[in-house]
Amino acid sequence: xxxxxxxxxxxxxxxxxxxxxxxxxxxxxxxxxxxxxxxxxxxxxxxxxxxxxxxxxxxxxxxxxxxxxxxxxxxxxxxxxxxxxxxxxxxxxxxxxxxxxxxxxxxxxxxxxxxxxxxxxxxxxxxxxxxxxxxxxxxxxxxxxxxxxxxxxxxxxxxxxxxxxxxxxxxxxxxxxxxxxxxxxxxxxxxxxxxxxxxx
Numbered sequence: 001x002x003x004x005x006x007x008x009x010x011x012x013x014x015x016x017x018x019x020x021x022x023x024x025x026x027x028x029x030x031x032x033x034x035x036x037x038x039x040x041x042x043x044x045x046x047x048x049x050x051x052x053x054x055x056x057x058x059x060x061x062x063x064x065x066x067x068x069x070x071x072x073x074x075x076x077x078x079x080x081x082x083x084x085x086x087x088x089x090x091x092x093x094x095x096x097x098x099x100x101x102x103x104x105x106x107x108x109x110x111x112x113x114x115x116x117x118x119x120x121x122x123x124x125x126x127x128x129x130x131x132x133x134x135x136x137x138x139x140x141x142x143x144x145x146x147x148x149x150x151x152x153x154x155x156x157x158x159x160x161x162x163x164x165x166x167x168x169x170x171x172x173x174x175x176x177x178x179x180x181x182x183x184x185x186x187x188x189x190x191x192x193x194x195x196x197x198x199x200x
Contacts, residue, residue: 003043003053005036006078014086018183020172028081031167035073035144042066053078057148072144076125079161083196085189092194102136109138110185113162116140117181123165128193129156130200140164159196160188 008028013021043049048056048067053075062068091099096106103109109128117126120140129137129147139147139154146161147154162184169180 002040003036003074005033006081008081010084010086015084015187018187019084019169023167023169023171026171027163027168028077032073032077032081035070035077038066039070039074042070054148057146058150060149062149062151068149069144072146072149075148076144076146076161076163079158080163083160083189083192084187085192086187087189089189089191091190092198095190095194095197098130098134098136098197103138109136112138113160114178114181117162117164117184118178120164126162126164127154127158128160129154129158130197131156157196157200159200160193 005028008024011021012024012028015024039053042064043051043056053071056067056071057075060068060071099106099109103112113126113128116138117140120126120142122142124140124142125144125146126140127138127147129139131137137154137156141147141152141154145152147156147158162181164177164181169177173180
């Protein structure tokens with residue numbers, strides 16, 4: 001079963017001015033495409049060949065760098081495109097309640113997430129994850145690691161993520177990662193995040 005690069009769920013220029021179309025086209029068409037093709041090479045002819053990406057990552061041998069980097073890169077970007085939208089949307093009451101219960105307020109959650117994204121040294125990701133009891137956790141991971149993998153230090157199912165690799169923002173923001181993080185909150189698809197919260 002070959003993994004396929006998903007289509008963007010919106011035009012590449014539709015997130016402007018928050019994320020420019022040139023960045024989107026390179027990020028999706030070059031970076032994500034590269035992770036996808038290398039993931040297929042890494043799983044071909046192995047017991048992982050017929051597994052879902054979630055199954056592969058949750059039982060990953062962390063010393064398998066080809067699978068760790070490319071499997072993570074594939075999954076992380078698939079989620080990232082899904083939770084962005086050019087259209088404003090509202091979060092569900094369930095997600096809103098979970099955020100208030102876990103962080104005290106949406107403002108406190110936003111601060112925690114922004115700190116996780118801005119303090120991740122070098123390349124990596126910031127995450128909002130749901131635990132089995134419904135509680136939420138914010139964390140960050142280096143490179144293409146994600147919370148589904150063993151021994152990462154933050155758990156649960158990721159329902160929101162932000163790519164803080166420089167290729168995700170440098171053409172438009174240069175070294176102004178905090179501005180990129182602030183603008184990310186303008187294009188979150190809260191309807192999709194709510195759907196992921198409810199289904200995991």
